Amino acid sequence: MASREFIYEKFADYYSNSSLNVPQPTLMGQREFGFLLLKERAMVRHKSFMEIKDLRRFLSENVPSDVYHSCAYYENPSFEMDKKGWLGADLVFDIDADHIPTLCNKIHDEWTCGKCGFAGKGITPETCPVCGGVKFDTKTWPCELCLNSAKEETVKLVDMLEKDFGFASKEIRVFFSGHRGYHVQVEAEAVRMLDAMARKEIVDYVSGLGLALLEEQASEKTVTGRRRRRGSGSFSLHDFGWNKRLKAGMRKFILNATKDDLRAVGIRSYALLQNKDAVLSRCLEEGRWDSVKGVSVETWRRIARHVKELESAKIDTVVTTDLHRLIRMDGTLHGKTGLLKKEFPAERLTSFDPFVEAVAFKEGTAKVSISDAPEFRLSGKVFGPYRNEVAELPTAAAVLLICKGRAEVV
């Protein structure tokens, strides 16, 4: 069919002309490479390359829709899994709009159960609520709002990696994933040998899972009734790590709090609002949490829990703990968008614009018939929305729509 040929041709062009843009991964000789081939529609794994020029040649000769390499380093990357000889792995984080509930994913994301045909909007469930099936046809969109929320999560993550975990900024590599999120890859020597359990602890840290201040107070009520556990009445937060995040977050919450905000987190007494100064200095600063009348420890627990949600970074947890994970390679095309996975300095997180900087196809146009597509922006131009129409579009826009299954070449 014409559309697939069109994509093949464009991807082939990219890899034969611009493959010099594909940067060399760290210690590439020790990594496993995997490719989804466009023509064959098959996954090829367990490849290894000693030199970047060999890899670039492979790309232009085989034209994959997606290119991956292992986060792990192996003695023999091209051997079968059990003979590879694991030598360590980067610490990687995947932040994807698929895992972040946003207001708009109910609008632009749809799923249909591959087994029974039941369909819904928003985030794809793990199992079909009707038949328990696990295969879904999904229709998603790399939406700006969703990408911005992924970016906010990335900002929080990078902040923790720098301030709490103490990684140097050159050790923290940040990438646009090419589709709906960001990758953060830590290539520090210190993390290479961490096992899955240690990585799980890091995951729990950045997502605030098991943070004790909250749980301690929770158990206090349910388990011991009215009796207060040692120290919980006066427990001050210090100015480092999660304590600092909680403290700053709670201060902000209280300073801006309205009755609505309190109700939203389940607090029904408004005592907090009448005496903000005392609440801030006595409770938050001195740690005497129950020293203001009408503001209970339970109230604080609710606020803390809310703040924890705001301050934690929403990552895809299984990616980080998988010691053999394949991750998309920097500088290669994403088969679902035709956009590039693209590295940029962490300092530029807020200003980075994926719809300009990750555009791979900068020349030519193509005529496509579009079934439907929301409004979108590419290289500074706004397109759509479209519904059952034919349009002549710049190559990048045409590739995006075809890759997302919203258009065909005519």
Added chain:
Amino acid sequence: MQMETVRFTENDLAKYPFLKETAEYMKKLGLKIEELENPEMAPILDRAQERVKEAILSVGVGRKRENYVEIPSFPVAIMLAIATKNSFIKKRYALAEAKQAFSDMQYETNERIMAIAADFDWNIALNRNPAIPLELAVNFTDYLRNTTHLRDKNWKLVNRLLANGKVYLNKHDAARLLQEEVQRRIEKRLEAKELPSLPEKITAMAEQLLELAREKIGEQEMEGFPKVVSQSAFPPCIIALYEAASKGRHLSHVGRFTLTAFLVNIGMPPEKVAELFKSFSDYNERLTRYQIEHIAGERGSRTQYTSPQCSTLQTHAVCTGSDALCRRVHHPLAYYRIKLRQRTSEPPKK
């Protein structure tokens, strides 16, 4: 990190004989295995035997003696434990030595704690930040290596003061983590399979210790889990995973890991686990031999993985809610162990 090397005194080595420096001490001593049967070696041999015996009886190592007995008795005790060829005794001995070290370390200065930590290649320093009320700062990787299997949620990294890559600890906690290092180091030494031919006296002692352990601990406990897998003692979470897998339903990453590790932990041989999964469906063939053997500790890392504890399974929604026994345990394996014991003590039903 570069640390000025602290020389350990003989008193230190007597307390912490697992330190690398003990090897030098022993070299100078020039003790030979064959000489162990000499009468003048009797105190050393006696103390070595006591170490292992106390470990079996009370997870202790007994009272210290003079340095010239105490220090060499440690490597001899190691040899003795290896000679029992019993993994229960070895584990228990390593734990006993580690616990003893922990209780001794609590009375040490910070400098001494740091010196011991340096022996385990920790990156550790005194805290110089007056705003932080804890004495020691440890690299978070050293911290994680020694805490991920500790159950109390106080050990979770998220509940620690982590700043700039350092976890801040008081002396007590640093010593507790060092206990883990000590235990691992001793367990490693006990893994040695090749033993020089031992004097008869030693083999006889090992035989006695084995007998003692059988008596005190009971055969079943010593062998770990009985080799027969008793499905009716599975906890609810495992039953659910098992059933889902048998129907070819999708299991999450955590779910697959839990089921596999659980089955391996209760003594199902890895190849049986692989067979089981294969018999279930095509999908689960993705749980390849490789993964199972990795979990079983036969590949790569060589550490056997333990199935996750209840709290982890709760966060990953693998826990399927709890029956009465669930409420008493923190680990599916504990559930299995208790249920099994209950069942075997019940009279057989007709």
